[in-house]
Amino acid sequence: MNYSRQREEVLDQLRMHKDHPTADVIFSELRGRDPSISLATVYRNLKLLSELGEIRKLSFVSGADRFDPTVSPHYHFVCERCGRVLDLPMQVAEGLDAEAQDFVSGRVTGHDLVFRGVCGQCSAEEKRDLSPGQEKS
Known part of the structure; x- marks a missing residue:
């Protein structure tokens, strides 16, 4: 997998959390530092990181998926x-x-x-x- 600065930003932001945030929360936090990042980029990178086993996607919670840096x-x-x-x-x-x-x-x-x-x-x-x-x- 090629290195992606935005993927690294998404992963770093998630690792700062202990509360299992949604993609929207990660996006709003990153948007303040990097106005060029899009919600689609955040979703795409969270999906990829989950598929690679670097994070866990939690779908058992009602509402939006949440993400966990602890695998x-x-x-x-x-x-x-x-x-x-x-x-x-x-x-x-x-x-x-x-x-x-x-x-x-x-x-x-x-x-x-x-x-x-x-x-x-x-x-x-x-x-x-x-x-x-x-x-x-």
Whole structure:
């Protein structure tokens, strides 16, 4: 693959994130530094980087695809309130693929596991929004 300055910019920008941004977020951040970059260029490079295994494309989240600079196996948590996607630094269940294989007539090549709930920031905001004596419904 030939070197591309814009591809390197896209990858560097993604690596600055811990929150699994969308292509639109990456584009808006890069646009401020490089007015010549287009949204199509960002999408094309994210797609290529994903296909090359340099980043992960996360399609399990509702809405736009998100991108993860960490390609090693790991799990995610998605906040049901704000949509934030967080990495979970927990042990990956290596035996889960083999266990699933017993139920598949084809071949299991891996798995993605997503936990859902309310993140700490949204939980704190909910608590602040409740008046004393008021209960959450």
